[in-house]
Amino acid sequence: MKNSLLGINIVLAMAVAVLFYFQFGRKNNVASAANTFHQNGVSFKIAYFEMDSVENNYEYLKDVRNVLRQMEQQKSNELAELRNQNKAKLQAYQKKGSNMNQEEIARANDELMRLENELKTQEQIKMGELQDESLKKMQQIKMKIEDFLKLYNKDKNYAYILSSSSNIIYYKDSTYNITTDLISGLNAAYKKNK
Secondary structure, three states: OHHHHHHHHHHHHHHHHHHHHHHHOOOOOHHHHOOEEEEOOEEEEEEEEEHHHHHHHOHHHHHHHHHHHHHHHHHHHHHHHHHHHHHHHHHHHHHHHHHOOHHHHHHHHHHHHHHHHHHHHHHHHHHHHHHHHHHHHHHHHHHHHHHHHHHHOOOOOEEEEEEEOOOOOOOOOHHHEOHHHHHHHHHHHHHHHO
8 A cells, every 4th residue: 555655656746747847848958957847946856767677687686586586485395395294194094094984084084174274374374474575675675775876866966766667657768767877886785795
């Protein structure tokens, strides 16, 4: 819910910025002031970066994805082991089948149901752990990007630096694209801290 509100606010902010841009016209000096918008004597600059490029080229993000894949594989293997144990129990009971009395059959059915419920519970737990870890890692990545952009923006003076996504932004002028600077800076910081 918060993410959708944030997305809507970003889109609205961009729409307002675009309206200001068209309302007050372009300056002749595109390189120095094209991304500067003016309203009531106040000016502000906007830049953007391509999030898909960051996702494909930021080394820390790639490493996080690999860690999450390994974690997912480990949890998947643990669940497969539980499934195999349950299957082995079922097969053992099926072999005994005709030699079991009603009470033993009832106990066997109870145990198989308990094992199936335990498996479902473990699936939910492991899925929750994976989602929690993924969310935590994505928050760390977001913080690293934000921290870098704060430093990057000290001498750039952008009022907004937006993440571009094809389902949010329909047009953008590549003059204001800082993706290369962002990826280079993030990777340099990551290598330094590695």
